[in-house]
Amino acid sequence: MTATTSSATATAREPRAPRRGARGRAAAGPLVIRRRPRRNRRSVTLTVLTTVMLVYTLLPLAWLVINATKTQEGLFRSFGLWFDGDFALFDNIAGTFTYGGGIFTRWLLNTLLYVVVGAGGATLLATIAGYGLAKFDFPGKKAVFAVVIGAVAVPGTALAVPTFLMFSNMSLTNTPWAIIIPSLISPFGLYLMWTFASDAVPDEILESARVDGAREFQTFFRISLPLLAPGIVTVLLFTVVATWNNYFLPLIMLKDPDWYPLTLGLNSWNAQATTAGGEVIFNLVITGSLLTIVPLIAAFLLLQRYWQSGLAAGSVKG
Amino acid sequence: MAVFALVFLAPIAYSVYLSLFRTQLIGGTTFVGADNYVKALGDPQFWSAFGRVALFLVVQVPIMLFLALLVALAIDSGRLYGASFFRISVFLPYAVPAVVAALMWGFMYGTRFGLIGNLNDLLGVSLPDPLSSDLILASIGNIVTWEFVGYNMLILYSALRVVNPSLYEAAEMDGAGQLRIVWAIKLPALRGALLIATIFSIIGSFQLFNEPAILRDLAPNAITTYFTPNYYAYSLSFRGQQFNYSATVAIVMGVITMVIAYVVQLRGMRKGA
Numbered sequence: 268m269t270a271t272t273s274s275a276t277a278t279a280r281e282p283r284a285p286r287r288g289a290r291g292r293a294a295a296g297p298l299v300i301r302r303r304p305r306r307n308r309r310s311v312t313l314t315v316l317t318t319v320m321l322v323y324t325l326l327p328l329a330w331l332v333i334n335a336t337k338t339q340e341g342l343f344r345s346f347g348l349w350f351d352g353d354f355a356l357f358d359n360i361a362g363t364f365t366y367g368g369g370i371f372t373r374w375l376l377n378t379l380l381y382v383v384v385g386a387g388g389a390t391l392l393a394t395i396a397g398y399g400l401a402k403f404d405f406p407g408k409k410a411v412f413a414v415v416i417g418a419v420a421v422p423g424t425a426l427a428v429p430t431f432l433m434f435s436n437m438s439l440t441n442t443p444w445a446i447i448i449p450s451l452i453s454p455f456g457l458y459l460m461w462t463f464a465s466d467a468v469p470d471e472i473l474e475s476a477r478v479d480g481a482r483e484f485q486t487f488f489r490i491s492l493p494l495l496a497p498g499i500v501t502v503l504l505f506t507v508v509a510t511w512n513n514y515f516l517p518l519i520m521l522k523d524p525d526w527y528p529l530t531l532g533l534n535s536w537n538a539q540a541t542t543a544g545g546e547v548i549f550n551l552v553i554t555g556s557l558l559t560i561v562p563l564i565a566a567f568l569l570l571q572r573y574w575q576s577g578l579a580a581g582s583v584k585g
Numbered sequence: 586m587a588v589f590a591l592v593f594l595a596p597i598a599y600s601v602y603l604s605l606f607r608t609q610l611i612g613g614t615t616f617v618g619a620d621n622y623v624k625a626l627g628d629p630q631f632w633s634a635f636g637r638v639a640l641f642l643v644v645q646v647p648i649m650l651f652l653a654l655l656v657a658l659a660i661d662s663g664r665l666y667g668a669s670f671f672r673i674s675v676f677l678p679y680a681v682p683a684v685v686a687a688l689m690w691g692f693m694y695g696t697r698f699g700l701i702g703n704l705n706d707l708l709g710v711s712l713p714d715p716l717s718s719d720l721i722l723a724s725i726g727n728i729v730t731w732e733f734v735g736y737n738m739l740i741l742y743s744a745l746r747v748v749n750p751s752l753y754e755a756a757e758m759d760g761a762g763q764l765r766i767v768w769a770i771k772l773p774a775l776r777g778a779l780l781i782a783t784i785f786s787i788i789g790s791f792q793l794f795n796e797p798a799i800l801r802d803l804a805p806n807a808i809t810t811y812f813t814p815n816y817y818a819y820s821l822s823f824r825g826q827q828f829n830y831s832a833t834v835a836i837v838m839g840v841i842t843m844v845i846a847y848v849v850q851l852r853g854m855r856k857g858a
Binding site: 311313323327330515519553 | 596599673731794822823835
């Protein structure tokens with residue numbers, strides 16, 4: 268794994284440059300090698316076919332954006348994929364934040380709390396443990412590896428019911444801890460960090476740092492941490508998505524709407540339509556959904572460079 | 586490690602413990618040994634739920650992985666206009682929470698202000714209702730495919746990026762066409778990544794819960810309380826208060842999942858060797 272930071276990319280490209288030059292000279296000789304002769308030709312047919320797929324993935328998102336601009340009545344009277352006469356996006360956003368005494372803001376803050384503490388903690392633990400497993404030998408390492416791989420395979424939801432029963436005996440249910448503690452463990456994050464650390468941090472560098480008298484903590488913060496950055500960003504993004512999108516765990520752990528995360532709150536708004544006497548607020552459900560996904564999509568788009576290289580490293584090993 | 590024990594090992598141990606007992610209103614909690622397991626294995630509702638996710642697995646996972654593979658190969662071929670735009674756009678649904686995805690598709694499926702309703706009005710036809718009990722599983726399959734096709738595409742695409750391009754050049758010099766290159770170089774290079782993606786998809790299918798649970802508000806008649814094994818375990822615990830039996834169902838399902846994932850892994854590795 269090299270092409271991560273801009274300086275690393277530059278150094279990684281340098282060795283290739285002379286080869287290209289050599290090839291240019293070779294072109295004058297008898298053996299003519301064109302550089303990737305066919306691979307760079309663009310194909311309209313293929314682009315059109317892939318566009319079909321693109322429409323499939325983006326259409327629902329477009330639907331969401333369009334319908335977030337409609338009033339409750341507008342939703343019923345207008346065509347789903349085009350705008351209604353009334354442009355009510357800003358009213359809907361205001362409505363989402365004020366409905367039910369501003370409970371949406373509370374849910375947003377809850378989600379942020381679970382994400383920052385849960386996903387942040389999970390990333391920290393995965394980084395330390397993954398680095399430790401990749402770079403230090405200790406007895407029983409193989410057993411730990413087996414347990415981690417096994418843990419990746421255990422269905423999370425199969426654990427949720429027993430965890431609930433256990434937490435309710437410890438009277439942890441209906442508190443934020445019930446969400447945060449299970450989120451702290453991410454076997455997949457640990458696995459990704461482990462494979463990433465094995466590749467990204469060469470043993471030789473650690474050796475020479477130790478020879479120069481650096482302590483383990485110094486080595487970790489000064490040398491390993493910067494090398495691990497793309498892996499950390501990847502694990503962070505994926506744990507953030509997992510926590511932000513979590514539904515099952517909060518569903519069984521929380522009874523009090525004051526502790527709901529966004530996902531649970533949105534579904535409770537939607538369920539109002541089918542309960543007797545509940546107010547139908549589909550326009551707010553749709554706008555709320557849009558507001559829920561915007562931060563995540565923004566994060567993914569802005570941090571593209573990091574998570575794509577990090578994910579590549581993880582999947583190569585696997 | 587202490588947190589790991591608290592979150593992983595303790596619940597497993599606790600649910601095994603629970604599964605061996607039965608709580609009754611009269612007589613309290615008694616040790617019943619393997620009775621709950623015998624009950625689960627002979628429970629038609631459990632097997633109906635299991636059959637449903639098995640069908641889902643056999644149909645949805647291959648479709649999703651095949652689509653992911655096609656897109657990954659198309660993007661990697663270097664013959665697309667705007668390849669990186671395709672890559673990020675196809676991936677985006679992964680960032681959408683299952684709840685939002687299910688709500689969104691649920692509304693679109695709906696006949697009141699959904700697209701199906703619009704099409705019915707526009708064309709004067711009546712399309713089959715995707716939320717009816719006949720089609721609900723296919724509708725859920727569509728939602729899950731939409732959510733995860735990009736994620737799987739990215740895993741496969743990353744695996745393709747590490748193939749040494751000189752292999753392609755060598756193949757072309759030997760006169761191999763693009764399809765031949767895909768077949769002889771790219772697909773073998775993808776074996777490991779495909780295996781990982783398959784295993785994750787199997788685990789995901791067996792734990793299917795969010796989508797049916799959310800669509801239930803929109804289609805209460807089509808989704809039963811034992812629609813998937815997880816939903817059944819959930820209903821047993823939180824509607825029926827049958828905690829012991831619920832723990833048993835969760836364990837049985839967990840064991841089945843692990844066995845199948847393990848078998849797939851073994852088979853995949855043997856082929857790779």
